[in-house]
Amino acid sequence: MTTRPFTVAWFSFFPVEWMPDAPEWVRLLPRLHPAPWQRALQEEFSKRDELNLHVVVLRKQFPRDAIIVRGNTTFHLLKTPRGLRASSLFWLDTMLIKRVLAEIKPDVVHAWGTERGAALVASRLRYPALVTVQGLMNVMTGTFPPTWHERLTAWFEHTSLQRASVVTGESNFSTSWIRQRFPKLDVRHVDVVPEMIFHQTPRQPQLSPRRFIYVADLHFRKGGDVALKALRELQKEMPWELVVVAHAKDEALIAEMKRQTDDEFWRRIHFKQNLTSAELAVEFSHAAAMLCPTRADTGPTAVKAAVAAGVPVIGSDVGGVPDYIVPGRNGFLFPSGDVAKCVEAIRALAQHPMMSRGLVDEVTLTEKRAALSPVKMADGFLKCYRDVAERAAQVRKQS
Numbered sequence: 486m487t488t489r490p491f492t493v494a495w496f497s498f499f500p501v502e503w504m505p506d507a508p509e510w511v512r513l514l515p516r517l518h519p520a521p522w523q524r525a526l527q528e529e530f531s532k533r534d535e536l537n538l539h540v541v542v543l544r545k546q547f548p549r550d551a552i553i554v555r556g557n558t559t560f561h562l563l564k565t566p567r568g569l570r571a572s573s574l575f576w577l578d579t580m581l582i583k584r585v586l587a588e589i590k591p592d593v594v595h596a597w598g599t600e601r602g603a604a605l606v607a608s609r610l611r612y613p614a615l616v617t618v619q620g621l622m623n624v625m626t627g628t629f630p631p632t633w634h635e636r637l638t639a640w641f642e643h644t645s646l647q648r649a650s651v652v653t654g655e656s657n658f659s660t661s662w663i664r665q666r667f668p669k670l671d672v673r674h675v676d677v678v679p680e681m682i683f684h685q686t687p688r689q690p691q692l693s694p695r696r697f698i699y700v701a702d703l704h705f706r707k708g709g710d711v712a713l714k715a716l717r718e719l720q721k722e723m724p725w726e727l728v729v730v731a732h733a734k735d736e737a738l739i740a741e742m743k744r745q746t747d748d749e750f751w752r753r754i755h756f757k758q759n760l761t762s763a764e765l766a767v768e769f770s771h772a773a774a775m776l777c778p779t780r781a782d783t784g785p786t787a788v789k790a791a792v793a794a795g796v797p798v799i800g801s802d803v804g805g806v807p808d809y810i811v812p813g814r815n816g817f818l819f820p821s822g823d824v825a826k827c828v829e830a831i832r833a834l835a836q837h838p839m840m841s842r843g844l845v846d847e848v849t850l851t852e853k854r855a856a857l858s859p860v861k862m863a864d865g866f867l868k869c870y871r872d873v874a875e876r877a878a879q880v881r882k883q884s
């Protein structure tokens with residue numbers, strides 16, 4: 486008798502348009518967040534013969550429903566009507582996903598994030614569920630003035646976590662935050678990490694002018710103003726250039742900075758967007774250092790990719806950022822929002838005997854690469870899946 490593979494269903498977001506072997510009509514879709522950790526995990530799971538993975542993706546941009554099969558992974562692409570997902574409190578998602586799961590009959594479902602309703606949908610279904618927290622909207626709304634949409638998303642998050650049973654967080658910050666506010670939850674620390682290509686990136690740092698890289702939307706929340714103001718202070722002190730890899734830019738911030746700087750300042754800055762992982766790896770290869778001045782973050786994937794690539798990182802000491810930076814060994818930390826301290830950190834890096842050459846401590850690099858391994862991530866999630874399934878089986882026996 487053939488044993489049925491352990492079956493897991495993910496929902497409700499996956500960056501299918503970033504898949505290099507996806508059908509052409511999928512690759513031509515508008516590119517949303519690349520979610521490299523999901524792609525890295527799916528790639529690792531594709532090597533696990535004992536696993537069947539189903540990925541349910543809801544998107545208004547899909548022209549039609551479709552199914553794509555790649556090895557042990559089946560992608561279910563579901564077209565949704567415009568404007569009905571959040572406005573229905575994700576009951577539309579619940580109905581569509583429930584219909585697919587009835588055919589799949591998964592052993593476990595994995596809800597990716599609270600921000601798009603996935604965790605809320607999982608709480609309405611009768612399947613053993615794991616919830617992964619990708620960001621904490623209640624941290625954001627407590628740090629910045631929230632929009633009405635962010636207030637609603639924070640409510641989804643709070644309600645979802647109240648109903649969940651097993652949750653994973655990517656950093657010490659996020660797991661501690663959840664445990665303190667939801668003490669009855671089983672909270673696991675499973676870091677979500679980028680693809681293996683960043684572990685294999687050769688170091689060819691450009692030192693003259695010193696090349697910095699900033700990978701995030703260029704706005705206040707991500708500290709874009711801090712990065713620009715710090716480099717303005719250093720404009721006459723050291724030759725530098727900045728590569729900004731951003732999906733969005735705050736035009737008001739840029740306009741304000743242009744009033745405070747000259748044309749030479751902006752000639753040193755190069756904007757790029759929608760880079761593939763391979764293209765971003767090339768940028769990291771040539772970067773002398775990364776700037777991550779974020780004001781709130783649970784665990785920036787770009788920082789993890791830079792650390793795995795051996796790029797020194799100058800980062801703010803908030804959220805999950807300190808998990809990845811060992812001051813004096815693979816970067817420096819500074820107080821969030823403090824331009825003067827950011828300048829000091831850049832100067833310290835430029836004077837450091839090793840990091841001034843765009844290199845990091847080899848022992849620290851080895852340790853961080855082990856912690857940021859896609860294999861470790863896959864093992865961690867697979868253990869969570871089996872624990873969740875076993876717990877559900879025990880409950881069924883007792884009832």
